[in-house]
Each structure stands twice: as C-alpha cells, then as structure tokens.
Amino acid sequence: MSVLESRIISTPRLDTHLWLAGAPAKPAILLLHGNVSSAAFFDRVQAALGERYFVIAPDLRGYGRSEAKPVDATRGVRDFSDDLAALLASPELGLATDAKVHVVAWSAGGNVAMQLAIDHGARVASLTLINPGSPYGFGGTKGLDGTPCYDDFAGSGAGGVNPTLVELLAAKDTSADQPVSPRNVMNTFYWKPPFKPDPETEERYLAGMLEIAIGEGNYPGDALPSANWPNVAPGVAGMNNALSPKYLNQSEIVQLRDKPPILWVRGADDQIVSDRSMFDFGVLGELGAVPGWPGAEVFPAQPMVAQTRAVFDRYAAAGGAYTEVVVADAGHGPHIEKYDEFMAALTRFLAK
Template sequence: MSKIPTLPGITSTMVATSRLQMHVLSSGPADGEAVLFIHGNASSATFWEETMLALPAQFRAIAPDLRGYGETEDLLIDATRGCGDWVDDLIALIDTLGIDRCHAVGHSLGGVVLFNLIAAVPQRIITATLVAPGSPYGFGGCKGLNGELCWPDGAGSGGGTVNQAFVERMAAGDTTEEAGNAAPRVVMNTFYWKPPFRPAREEALLASMLSEKVGPQRYPGDFKPSPHWPGVAPGVWGPINAISPLYVGDAVERFVAAEPKPPILWVRGADDQIVSDMSLFDVGTLGQLGILPDWPGADAHPPQPMIGQTRAVLERYAAAGGRFRELVFAECGHTPYIEHPDQFNAAFHDHLRNR
C-alpha cells in the first residue's frame, strides 16, 4: 500500500523489474489499452490519480514513481546518461507488465523523459502527451532554438542552481509555511499552479512532493565549481543534473528521426512560471532580472527559450513526417491537468481515441 492515501479506484503495488523495485499506481481494466503516466520533479505518481480515474473505460492507467522519487527503490541516478536511467527503468517496467505498446503522458521533467523514451523506443508509443514539458534540450544553461550550451561545462544548469534553502526544507519534510519562499508548500502553491488556485488534495500532493529522495547524490544532485557565470556546473548524480543540457547528447536528433512517429499533444499553461521563455527557475532569467549578480548579458547567458525550443523541435518532428498539436490554457500555471481537469481531459481523451 502507498504511504500516501490513494483515491478509491487506485491500486498501489510494488513491481520487481529487471532493474529495480518500482512503486506503481494503476487503475482501469487489466486488459485495457495501457496509458503510461510519467510525473515531474518534486512530485510522484500521486499527482496523476484524478487524471487516471477520469480515463474512458477501455484504458488502463499505469503511473510509476520514477527512480529518485516516491516509494520506488532508492537507487542513484547516473546523470551522465541524461534521462537514460529513467528511460531504461520505464522500458523494463512495461516489459515486466507484458505491455507491448502504450500511450504515454509526461509532465514537466516527465516530459523531458518522454522525449527520450520516444527517441529510444518509438515503436512502443501509440500516442504521446506532453504536459508543460521541460525543453527537449534540458533545463537551464543553454540558449537559442537549437539548445546551444551557454558555457562548455554546462554552467548555469544542474544541481548547483537549486535554492539550497528549499533543498533543506525538502530534506526536513517541512509541511509548514514558516520558511516563506523556501517552504515546499509555498513553492507548490506559488509555482505549480496559478494562485489563488489550491487543489482539493493539497496535503496528498505536498506529501508527494516531499517523497523525493534528497541528498548530495540524490536531489538536487552534486555540482562543480565553474569559471563561468554563475560559478557552478553540473555534477554527475541526481535528477537535476540528469536534465542538464550538458548530458542531452543526441537525444533530440534521435527524437526527430524516430520511426514510427507517435502523434503528439502538447498542453501548457499560459501563466507557467517554471517552464517558459522567462522561467523564474532559470539562472539566465534571474540574472537578467537582477536577482543574481554579475550577469554576463544576453549574448553570453540569456534566459533559456524553453517554449521556443520545444516548438522548434516539434516543428522539425512534423517536417520529418510526425504531427503535433499545441494547446495553451488561459489562467493556468504549470499543472494544466490539475488546474483545468475538464478542459485537459477533453483534449487528452480525444487524442487517445483519434490517433
């Protein structure tokens, strides 16, 4: 049973794969058409429960806790493989469950994982739904629509860019608002959705957020000093290093060249402060706004154009024979499926049925 209370209709199990023990939430008929849900950073499968239960009757929902999160076995993430550990874990999971092909949905960091999953096994993905995904080039430390590194060592991305006060509050399991902008509850209610929205299951979602494994080799990951602004470069462990552009390798090219090409639905909120072309979690933005000192300027380290990069890559995917649809929800932050469930489910279910 999950340590976080689940909604009626959700089953919590541990699945032993060839790689690790994964905690998995599921719903729907065992013989239904599988839909794989991939959660984002500082969350877990818990975030998907309402969306899982809203699926049409013929679908089976599978939502694992990724390595490094929730109740899945606590094994380290080798960031030098980019999203490789997560991708291999997910492939091992669907192999263990006997799923040949599935629909796949990825939110935020999970969207970056989904780009990489399509690049690895496109023949196993029926449709893909990207919900406020991170850029396919990763998070932070890159510029331009082609994801060029700002600095050769990836400075400005990775574990050293995360607010250490927030990390300390995460490690302490702080459920209060006493630490202000460093408090996980405050961060969640300020940035995960557009204020003043508050989800009905706020306590369960906060518990999900706090279930991430924290430590020097875990969240957010290690880091190295850099001669380049802002003075820190990615280390080699943990989730935030794993989504550094330093380690993206040829994943974008493999995604664009994938065959077959599953149709893609891209849903995002117009008021997203986490993934945007002026993300408040990107040091380039913070430098330009004067929040981080000694910013070297827009030529050297501009705000990462996350939306522009995603659109440019998806347009290349379409030009190579794929197709995608972009939906932007008004009055919506980083979590469209929680903030506007009816609007999201209508588009999502249509995408699943009309592939």
C-alpha cells in the same frame, strides 16, 4: 471513477511503486510525473481514465515510494526511461510483449517520455506532454538550437537548486513559514495563484513532494565549481544534472523512423518551463537576484517553449505530427488547475 491500486513491481533495474487503474486487457496509458512530485499528482486523471484504459502511474526512481537507486546523470534521463522499459516488460504488469502504451507525462516526466520514445519506441503509441522540459535540457542554453552559453554548461544542473528548498524537503517540512518551503513552492509555481487544490488534495500532493530521495545521487545531485557565471556547473549524478544540456539533447526525436503523434499541452502562465522561467539563471541574473550577470548576449533567458516548438516543427516536417494546446489562465499543472479542459483535449487526442 476507477479505484487506484497500489503495487510494487520488481525488475532487474528497480523496485517500482505504482498505482494501477483499469484492466490489463484495455489499451494502456503510462502516466509520468515531474521533478519534486510523485504519481499522486495524477490521481484524478488516472481514476477517470481507468474507466476505459489500463492506467499505469509509477513513481520514478528516487521519488514517491520507489527504490532510490542513484541516477547516472551522464546518461541524461536514460536511467528513468530504461527503468520504465523494464517495468513495461515485467510479467507482473500483465502487458503483452508487443503492447504499445500512450504516454502522458508532466514537466521533467516529459523529457523521460521523449527518451522512452527515442530508445524504446516500439512501446510508445503516442506522447501527451504537459509543460515538458525543453528537448535541450534545463538551463545554460540559448537560441532555438540549444547553443550552450558556456563550454562547461555552467548555469545548469544541481547547482541551480535553492539549497534552502533542499534542506526543507529533507526535513519533510510541511509549513508555509518560508517562501521556499515545499508547500509555498507548490502553490506559487506548480499552479497559477490564486488557484489551490482543496485542502485534502493539497496535503496529498505535498506528501507526494516530500517522498523524495535527497542527496548527490538523487535530488538534486552534485555540483561543480565553474569559472563561468554563475560559477556552478553540472556534476555527474542526480536528477537535476540529468536534465542539464551537458547530458540531455532530445532533438534526435526528429530522426525517429516511427514517429508517435504528440499532444503538447501547456499552461499559458507557467513560471517553471517558459521562455522566461523564474528558475532560470538567465532570468534571475537579469532581475538582479543573482549578482554578476554577464548580459543577454552571453547568458540570456533560455527560450524553453520556443526551443520545444522549433524541435516539434522539425518533427512535423520530417513526417511526424504534433498539436499544441495552450491552456489560458493556468500555470505548470494544467491537468490539475484546468482538469476539465485538459481531459477534453486528452480525450480528443486519444480518440484519434
């Protein structure tokens, strides 16, 4: 296992904290974490890959120890992908100016990775997407083509985040006293119970969750009132609005001239990104957890996995290639829950 080196690299866009493993002369891998997490969640994967690759694991804007500049959600996740493009071009990092990187990305990091391929494709050799968000964003859409449930995209964005979780994240709460404490959210939804990391790793991952910038400019962002159920619509700033389908539509990846090969890895029992996500208003309304649900014709559960597969099928039909690997008995974090199985799939893919 390689030793991880902590660095901060400054670009005109951002002061980015990152972990490095391996030597710059080796082929490069970029690891991208998801929402309410940090690069710490890739520590074991990075240490193993560092034996053969130059592995770069940054904390995204507003996460971990990176600078917390506000996120312009009206650009979708382009603030993040542009930050990464600037990082890859930094002389401090030591990559050749024409070097391509293999991108391995988890959850919302998968959306950032797809945007990097769309806007900065010359830097992307391949995409490994672990339980990525739908190319049509999170919440407020229906059908395989991402049709919005309402014109104002109500039911997506920052208004969908539990305010108690936000308060506890801001308070750096490490308890297990409330159902939505950061620790309980991680152990209930990031993996499939009863899986839990060993105690030392659990504390390290929890610390990574709590290194998050809270506010309207970062997590979760601002929310607007709506006349449409569930009466909240996306604002214009912060991560969760950046993931709203009002601003995010990555189906254009199908039109890329140079299409990087895609490995899509997902836990079979994911509760966060699924066709029946427990964080989706369509599911919560159907279950009666959010009163006033207008019914499945108006606001069904967003078919996140099916939407992703539909876009990837079009990607393949247009000359690209993707492989779907479903990891049994795993939730949202198969690279942690089923480390050996994940690494075997990733190694096979990279070897091609």
